[in-house]
Amino acid sequence: MMPVLMLGAAAPVALAAADVPASPTIPAPDAPELAAPGTLPVGTTTVELVQPAQLDPLRSADRAVLADRRLTVRLWYPAAASGPAMTYSTPLPGEDGKDVLFTVPGIASDRSAPATGHFPLVILAHGYSNSPEVLAWLGENLASKGYIVAAPAFRDPPISIRTEAARAVPLARRPLDIAFVASEAARLAKRGEGAFAAADVSRTALIGYSMGGYGVLTAAGAPLDPAMAARTRGALAPYVQGAARADALKVPHLKAVVAIAPAGGSPALTPWTAPGVAAITAPTLYIAGNQDRAVGYDPGVRTLFTQQAHAPRYLLTLREAGHSIALTGAPPEARGRFWDYEWFEDAVWRKDRLLAVQAHFITAFLDRTVKGDETRAAYMDGLIVDSNDGKWPDAPSGRYAGYSPGAPAATLWKGFQPNKAMAMSLEFKPAS
Incomplete structure (x- = not known):
């Protein structure tokens, strides 16, 4: 049974030009040089990818429960022409577990025709209980510079649910879904379908934030500890080190990895067995705040940077920043309550400044490692x-x-x- 592809997208919100709020994709005047969007128009759409008969860790306890895994993937891509900018509408879970709907203004045009050409593929993985739209600033930025960005919506249980079954879902599905999207992108690119028709999967990069960072490091080759089979209620059992499908999660043609505040480096979560992230050979850029209380810094992200001995890697440390460094700035709908606001904002840094610095260095890193543009070396070295x-x-x-x-x-x-x-x-x- 082949996975199903369905086209669709959230309808854009029509706004008069004078009423359009500033998009977080457009940096402030004090942003570093490479933070600004590129010259290409940006389009966006969503596709639904279906992976049949997947073990559901949320429902699997005494017996395995299989269900089709339906992933809505937000795509950002170079467009053939500019169109009306859309406003994204997406929820995050509130303190009571119920969704809080919020909006984010973008620069992309909904369902614009893709540009012709071949563009590197970036898979962008969001954090626990997040959504692709909170990373729209990065997806749009990279698309304007000649990348096709695929960001799955992982549909985690609300982060306020503290059960073993709920925690098993993101641990299990991040690497599985990332590997599946990479495989489907290659299949659809070969068939010339939709925006994937222009994707050059021989030049693939992975970007992940928080739990998405754990996912991309696993998909880059870090071997899963056998204990992860039990922690994911059997969902990862075939993929842990020594199991029959241990190599199936590794994404092929990988040119670069960006791990933003990735989970997996602190004693609270040790998902990999030896050699751990040292098994990753793709160039890697780590980005972290040294006051990150969620995934840790040292031990934490700095630990991973030190241990990844067999790949060239960078560590960008944002001093006094915490964990919420990658999400867009707090939208109006999230400014009324502390729980909602805390998703987005940092205690010390301006959020627009955080996003601009990251966009600058991610651009330099990907252009150099994925596109082979050595002029970008001067921005890193x-x-x-x-x-x-x-x-x-x-x-x-x-x-x-x-x-x-x-x-x-x-x-x-x-x-x-x-x-x-x-x-x-x-x-x-x-x-x-």
Whole structure:
């Protein structure tokens, strides 16, 4: 039985030009150079992918319960022409477990015709109880720069449900769904269907936030500990190290991985067995706040960066930032209650600043590793680790908005304005 493909999308909200709120995809004037969207128009749509007869960890206890797994995948892609910008509408679970609907203004046009060409594929995995639309700022940004971005909606149980069965669902389905979407993208690209027709799956990248970070690191090759079979109520039993399908989760043609505040590095969750993330050979960019209380920093994300010995990797640390670094800024509907607001905002950093810095470095990293653009190396490989140490001796004085040229004229990171590269560090370790 073949998986089913269905086209569809949320209807755009029509707004008069004067009433359109600022999209989080459009950075503020103090954003680093590569944060701005590219030159290509952006389209978006959704597809439904169906994987038959999947074990349901939420309902499987004494006996296995099988059900078709239906994934709605949000696509962002280079479009043939510009169209009306849409507003996304999507829910997140409230404190009582009930959905809170909110809206996010975008720059993409709903169901625009895809551009012709071949564009690298990016699979974008959201966090526990999140949705693809909270990462629209990144999906749209990358599509405008010549990537096709596929973001599955994983349909986790509400994060407020603390049962063993509820926690088993994201642990089981993240790597399974990511591998399935990669496989389906390859099949549909070969058949020339929809927006996938322009996807070049020989150049694939994975990006994951939080629980999605655990998913992409697993799909990049980190072997699952046999204990994960029980923790997922049997759903991952065929895929743990030593099992019959242990290699089936690894995404082929992988050129790069971006793990934003990924779960899996702290003692609270140890999903992998030796060699763990050291089994990953694709270049990797880790992004984390050093005050992350959800997945940990050290131990936590820094632990993974240190352990991934067989791949070139970067660690971008946003000092004093917490866990909610990747979600869009709090929309109006989420500003009335602490629980809802806490999904989105950081205690210290401006959210638009967090998103802009990440878009800048993710662009440089993917352009270099996936597209082979070595001019982007200058944005990643500087003379300093700590942004506060950067110097630009010949920078014009005053409120100058130009960007640092980087080495050798300046040690200030390339692409940052004077006084705007603060409270960050960027570390690099080569493959051993």
